[in-house]
Amino acid sequence: MPLLRFDLIKGRTDAEIASLLDVTHEAMLEAFRVPVRDRYQIVHEHEPSRLRIEDTGLDIPRTNKFVMISVTTRPRTTEEKTNFYRLLTEALSKRCGIAASDVMVNMVTNTDADWSFGNGEAQFLTGKLGGKPK
Structure with missing residues (x-):
């Protein structure tokens, strides 16, 4: 926990998906300070015609490298969330060649x-786990 679900357009190699998952986990570790083995990731791949993601009128360009990441989590601060968004997009751009404009996150x-x-x-x-008995 957090539980991360990735929705992608089909076409990535296993190595590309592994890199995407590793980079995302590293960003989560840094931003949320969770244990290293706190890793729950599910990848769903879709035909291009089955994934339509626009930009709410923000003029954000999208490509076939688009990734939607849904993060189900315990409460996080605004600072933790925004730090995660920044760390994630920086690392995905640098290490996976995925532009920040192709990354959408839902908490x-x-x-x-x-x-x-x-x-x-x-x-x-x-x-x-991580807390006091209630």
Whole structure:
């Protein structure tokens, strides 16, 4: 946790996807200060005709390298979020050749009770993970 879902246009190699996931994880580690093994990433690839992402009138150019990242997370500060956006786009541009204009991020916030990592438990509530028992 956070849980990251990537929606991409089909056509990337396995190596390109691995790099995208690694770079995003590194940005998340720095911005959110989560443990290294706090890595939950799901990639969904779409035919070009099945992914239509415009720009809300902001004149942001999009290419076939577009990536939509939905981040489901516990509450984060505005500073953490904006730092993540910046770190992410800088690293994706430098290491993956993905322009900042091709990166869209959506944050979905939930609470500790909304997470079970397995075994039928809510580990944030039991105190087994990053927090006090509630």
